[in-house]
Amino acid sequence: MKKISLIIMVVTTLFTSCNTNNGKNPFSKLGSNLEENNDIITYYNNVLEAYKTYNNSYITKGINYFDKAEEFITKKIAGVPTIKPIKPIHVIIAPHKKIDSAPKGFTDKQELIQNAFQEIRRSANVMYELIDEITLYLDAEDYFDDKGKKLQDNKAKATIQVEHFNANAKILFEAMSPIVQQAEENILEDHPLKEHIISAKKIIAQVDNFISEVELQAQNDIINQEKLQSLYNELENLSSKSQKLTIKDDNFAKKKSSFNYFNQSIESFLGPARKLMRNSSNTNEFSERDYQEVSSYYNQIINSYNTFVD
Template sequence: MKKIIVLAMALSLTATVVSCKKGAGKLGSAVLNMGSETDANAIIDFNNNFIDSYKSTSKHIERILKYTDEAVAKSKGENVLIMPIVLTSMDYSFSKIKEVPSGFDKDKAAIEKEFSIYKAKKENIDKKIEELKSYMTSEDYKDDKGAKAEAIRKEIETDVNAFYAAGENIMAKIKPATDAAEEVILKDHPMKEYIISSKNVMNSLDSVIDLLGKQYSGQFNEAEAQKKYEEYAKAVEANAKLNFDVKDQQYSYKKSQFESFNKNASNFLDLYRKLIRDAKEKGKIQDNDIQQIDSSYENVLGAYNSFVK
């Protein structure tokens, strides 16, 4: 599996939805088939925790694949100066997921099945990388000329493919109910206008990231990249024009978080322009530019999550 594909997947994960929880009404019961506001909140929590876990594990897997490539090379006698560092994954969000909420109703069983695969592959990948690290540390590759390193790499890549397939299936299954739960929770929320507008920014940003991920691993198309830039810039401008005026004093501290989100969203635009200019000149998206975009995306997402939570 190509590492750049993993990077694209890690970049394009959907932003965590709002978790500013409020009571769920009759609309929630109709849409989600839920009996109480607890069900709506459970869906929001599952969504947020799963997305955080998926993002974290995707980054972890990227490092693992880099390590496996270098391990195979070194075990076969190639010159590898420094082996990549792969630390134990600390996935706190994953540990918060105790079960699939009943509010997912008819999709609950399917989500549980995919989540079991997701969990099993996640655990197996971690076991295999530890096995490979032990093999490299003991220099056992001197006995089999790297045969085991190659075998473990193939096993890990197979599990990684299955992990991402399960992750994408879960994302597709939980989205409708999560959107409905969010709509219910926001129905009478004091910050509804700002949250919905900010989410529009994130949706546009995710669309940008999805496109750049594809173009990074494929061919750069300036017209497509520019079109996404203009769509995102429009959403950012509309959000920045909103005057944060929430009467409820318990949300007064959110003003600075809203402004921070807008600033980070605007900073992303600067790097996006640079990426387009450099890619146009070089004929492809540069590694340095995609790394800067990745870091900037994390900043925007972090600011968004701080605002809506």
């Protein structure tokens, strides 16, 4: 059976949590003075944004750059015409984001969270340095002297940093998630849209379960259609319930369109999910193309949720 080359997120269901700090945010009209809860959620959102930046701009782009550099060197040494890869442009983390010190609301997890994030940042910075070295290496054409050895050495070091980055990301978000969830529940206690938000979170968790099951089956060379169908059916059920929810509070009238968009993003996901199950049943393997399509729609769901709670 063909295995799909999965790009697995080590952190499941990463989406923005809502707090009551932002005066422009409709969710801030509750008037609750929950400073500690807000501090927890604000820190989480800032760390989440930084993690995504490091992961996308440093880690993922770095690995892709090393792969392209390896291909480039192989062709150059063989005398085959080729184009030198462009050094990736890294996004800078906004300096005003407060991410160095975790709020005291994280209690006994505070130090663990701070250390894990510092290690994530360190791995990203090391990756940046390794990329810089290879850029100079390619410019000087030193690969003609060592036959690409430095590239291989740096690529091996980069792989270690990726593993370190992912391991610490797992530690970081597993430590934060239950505390953030409780803080959000405290803030949402009397929220007019509490049912909508909880419903959306359940749907995202179910989508995540579905994709995780696909990844697990692909990694283990198995096809369990019964399990996938069960997860899919529950997702359809949750989606149907969500579509029946209405927003009647005039203070949240502007949220109607974003909540409808969220529901539409779920419906858009269901089609590719059915196609993935159908194709895997017919061919007895998961298609890379089907998996990437499902993953793309999953990202749209996360984006639509973040728009809803923004």
